[in-house]
Amino acid sequence: xxxxxxxxxxxxxxxxxxxxxxxxxxxxxxxxxxxxxxxxxxxxxxxxxxxxxxxxxxxxxxxxxxxxxxxxxxxxxxxxxxxxxxxxxxxxxxxxxxxxxxxxxxxxxxxxxxxxxxxxxxxxxxxxxxxxxxxxxxxxxxxxxxxxxxxxxxxxxxxxxxxxxxxxxxxxxxxxxxxxxxxxxxxxxxxxxxxxxxxxxxxxxxxxxxxxxxxxxxxxxxxxxxxxxxxxxxxxxxxxxxxxxxxxxxxxxxxxxxxxxxxxxxxxxxxxxxxxxxxxxxxxxxxxxxxxxxxxxxxxxxxxxxxxxxxxxxxxxxxxx
Numbered sequence: 001x002x003x004x005x006x007x008x009x010x011x012x013x014x015x016x017x018x019x020x021x022x023x024x025x026x027x028x029x030x031x032x033x034x035x036x037x038x039x040x041x042x043x044x045x046x047x048x049x050x051x052x053x054x055x056x057x058x059x060x061x062x063x064x065x066x067x068x069x070x071x072x073x074x075x076x077x078x079x080x081x082x083x084x085x086x087x088x089x090x091x092x093x094x095x096x097x098x099x100x101x102x103x104x105x106x107x108x109x110x111x112x113x114x115x116x117x118x119x120x121x122x123x124x125x126x127x128x129x130x131x132x133x134x135x136x137x138x139x140x141x142x143x144x145x146x147x148x149x150x151x152x153x154x155x156x157x158x159x160x161x162x163x164x165x166x167x168x169x170x171x172x173x174x175x176x177x178x179x180x181x182x183x184x185x186x187x188x189x190x191x192x193x194x195x196x197x198x199x200x201x202x203x204x205x206x207x208x209x210x211x212x213x214x215x216x217x218x219x220x221x222x223x224x225x226x227x228x229x230x231x232x233x234x235x236x237x238x239x240x241x242x243x244x245x246x247x248x249x250x251x252x253x254x255x256x257x258x259x260x261x262x263x264x265x266x267x268x269x270x271x272x273x274x275x276x277x278x279x280x281x282x283x284x285x286x287x288x289x290x291x292x293x294x295x296x297x298x299x300x301x302x303x304x305x306x307x308x309x310x311x312x313x314x315x316x317x318x319x320x321x
Contacts, residue, residue, distance in 0.1 A: 007202075009124055010120040010123070011117055011120040013088075013120075013194055013197075016057060016058070016061060020054045021051050021054040021055075024046070025039070025064070025078075026092075029078060029085075030080065033067075033078060035077050039051060062084050062085070063081060065078070065080070065085075088197055094319075095186075096112050096187075114163065116191065118163055118165060119184055119187050122165070132180070132220035135179040138153050140177075164183050164184075165180065165184040167179055182225060185222060185225055188218060189290070189291060192214070212240050212242045212251060215240050215286045216240055218286075219238065219255055219267070219286065220255070222317060223265045223314065224264065224265055226263075226310070226313045226314060227262070227313070228263045228309055228313055229261075229263030230263070231309060232262070232263055233261070234259050235258050235275045236257045236259075236275060237255070237256055238278070238279050238286075239255075239280035240253050241282050254269065254270065255268070257310070276302055276306055277300070277307040278301050278307070279299065279307050282297065286298070289314065290315060292315075298311070
């Protein structure tokens with residue numbers, strides 16, 4: 001992923017929430033405004049000084065509003081800004097794992113934010129795109145990553161593994177290769193949505209949509225999670241086209257999806273001599289189809305039942321249904 005100098009990245013946004021009490025404060029305020037004392041009581045795992053410091057950072061970022069009363073300092077009220085802070089929390093609540101960020105006894109944890117931040121960093125460094133194609137070894141990743149030594153790459157790989165984002169893949173050769181876990185693949189939906197959020201609220205309202213490469217990466221991540229045993233043995237072709245945006249992108253890419261006997265979907269690039277169905281759409285249209293189930297801008301042909309089942313299963317898989 002490329003971004004202009006000075007832009008706030010997705011990782012920057014999630015880093016603000018994953019370090020210290022930032023994410024926990026955002027979740028705590030999701031139920032409504034809280035006075036300073038009630039906020040510290042809701043987050044007993046953090047020292048009051050830590051909560052004050054990170055609440056101030058959220059205020060500076062425009063996610064939280066600080067309202068001072070006319071009486072004692074304890075009358076200070078914190079609440080999420082509308083729509084910026086509220087919309088960011090809605091994204092987290094929709095795409096994070098069920099119950100993530102909340103512990104028994106209404107304690108709020110910050111672990112999910114850390115994992116999503118690491119995933120965003122992996123995306124911005126190009127690792128997610130590399131691993132969406134096939135598993136890689138740390139040596140292979142290091143050779144394809146500029147500016148990082150093998151030891152730096154290996155440390156990051158271990159960090160991703162410890163947060164449940166990478167798992168060891170079955171390999172016939174020597175050496176370990178790693179693949180993105182289901183948690184990482186599904187979590188990519190949150191990363192994409194936070195990217196749209198930051199473009200709207202932090203990047204001057206410039207809403208240039210996802211690129212072909214980003215949409216293809218997303219589909220490569222999500223399609224293998226699908227199961228469509230009813231159509232085993234069939235092949236579907238998905239075409240992803242670029243649109244003219246601020247980067248003046250053109251071009252397109254094709255994904256060929258084969259459904260195995262167990263219903264599992266495998267993806268490859270290039271053409272296929274024979275397909276049972278096909279679907280074509282722009283990169284933004286494919287993301288809308290996956291996240292919201294919107295198919296208005298997706299053209300289809302061939303076996304309509306097969307293609308429809310694929311699109312429905314894609315939406316249900318990404319949204320955890």
